[in-house]
Amino acid sequence: MKAVTLAAVDEVAVRDVPEPRIDQPTDAVIRLRAGAICGSDLHVYHGQMGAMEKDYPIGHEYVGVVEEVGPLVRGFRPGMRVGGSFFSACGECDACRRRQFTQCQEIQLFGFGARFGGLAGSQAERVRIPHADHTLIALPDEISDEQGLFLGDALTTAYFGVRRADIEPGMTVAVVGCGPVGQLAVECAQVFGAARVIALDLVPQRLAQAEEIGAMPVLADGDAAKRVRALTGGRGADAVVEAVGSEATLNLSLRLAAGFATVSAIGVFPQPSVPILIGRAFDRDLTVRAGMANIQAEAAATRELVRAGRLHPERLVTHRMPLEDAPQAYALFARREAGKVILNV
Numbered sequence: 422m423k424a425v426t427l428a429a430v431d432e433v434a435v436r437d438v439p440e441p442r443i444d445q446p447t448d449a450v451i452r453l454r455a456g457a458i459c460g461s462d463l464h465v466y467h468g469q470m471g472a473m474e475k476d477y478p479i480g481h482e483y484v485g486v487v488e489e490v491g492p493l494v495r496g497f498r499p500g501m502r503v504g505g506s507f508f509s510a511c512g513e514c515d516a517c518r519r520r521q522f523t524q525c526q527e528i529q530l531f532g533f534g535a536r537f538g539g540l541a542g543s544q545a546e547r548v549r550i551p552h553a554d555h556t557l558i559a560l561p562d563e564i565s566d567e568q569g570l571f572l573g574d575a576l577t578t579a580y581f582g583v584r585r586a587d588i589e590p591g592m593t594v595a596v597v598g599c600g601p602v603g604q605l606a607v608e609c610a611q612v613f614g615a616a617r618v619i620a621l622d623l624v625p626q627r628l629a630q631a632e633e634i635g636a637m638p639v640l641a642d643g644d645a646a647k648r649v650r651a652l653t654g655g656r657g658a659d660a661v662v663e664a665v666g667s668e669a670t671l672n673l674s675l676r677l678a679a680g681f682a683t684v685s686a687i688g689v690f691p692q693p694s695v696p697i698l699i700g701r702a703f704d705r706d707l708t709v710r711a712g713m714a715n716i717q718a719e720a721a722a723t724r725e726l727v728r729a730g731r732l733h734p735e736r737l738v739t740h741r742m743p744l745e746d747a748p749q750a751y752a753l754f755a756r757r758e759a760g761k762v763i764l765n766v
């Protein structure tokens with residue numbers, strides 16, 4: 422079968438790789454209908470996750486049809502249309518029983534290489550899904566493939582970050598970073614009752630896009646914190662969602678925050694350590710949270726919000742390309758010239 426693999430730093434290739442098979446009785450194999458390229462795939466693309474084996478498929482945002490299930494899979498059968506989490510969790514360990522799926526002892530991420538469990542990625546014609554009952558998300562007819570692609574990561578990550586920002590109705594919420602996850606965080610903050618959402622980015626086009634869905638755009642340059650204070654009567658934002666994953670944006674988030682605000686960071690930091698303005702957090706009594714989205718526990722909510730027409734992730738799709746064009750698609754996405762890029766299989 423064909424799959425997208427990392428050929429070199431900043432270069433992917435579409436190669437013939439071995440077909441996935443049912444390996445454990447709780448596995449499923451799905452036939453892909455489409456995949457999407459995520460900001461975190463760029464860490465793989467830029468070589469920040471280390472070298473990958475020659476025929477190791479990358480990617481982790483997928484929608485497809487169940488082709489085969491192992492004998493212990495209960496909730497899914499061949500022919501069902503599904504999305505799925507970007508990681509698999511066993512569903513049975515102590516952490517999973519507490520519904521803290523990201524802390525599963527056997528967690529494996531799709532498409533990030535050996536450091537994250539070595540599970541083959543989903544930018545491919547087929548993918549093996551471990552612990553299918555916990556990993557897959559059934560898609561009702563009212564949810565399109567393009568909407569379904571967002572449930573297993575981008576949208577649910579935004580929702581998770583916004584939920585952990587302690588938003589109360591009427592608050593002013595700042596979203597730092599208006600890439601796809603940031604745009605979705607703007608929408609989620611509105612669902613959580615934000616009176617105003619201030620959206621910050623350096624790219625004017627992204628700010629315009631956030632403005633279209635009702636956010637107040639603010640250029641994230643050196644004066645950004647000053648501008649946010651001016652918009653909030655000197656207070657700052659009551660809650661901040663950081664959707665980039667860099668030292669600059671994390672510390673900007675701390676500088677934007679009003680006293681007693683929560684800063685919720687969902688951007689993926691490629692490096693394990695960055696300096697943080699802890700003095701600012703202390704002086705302002707801030708709560709700072711960071712975390713990988715607990716998809717298995719949150720996706721039921723985002724699925725219902727999409728189904729009910731409250732969230733519209735599909736409007737972020739700017740490019741639809743065949744899987745074979747993955748090299749061009751990655752190059753385009755890496756130049757930040759695209760919103761969400763979908764690879765049709």
Ligand SMILES: [Zn+2]
Pocket residue numbers: 459460461462481482507574575
């Ligand atoms: Zn993703």
Ligand SMILES: [Zn+2]
Pocket residue numbers: 510511512513514515516517524525526527
């Ligand atoms: Zn577990």
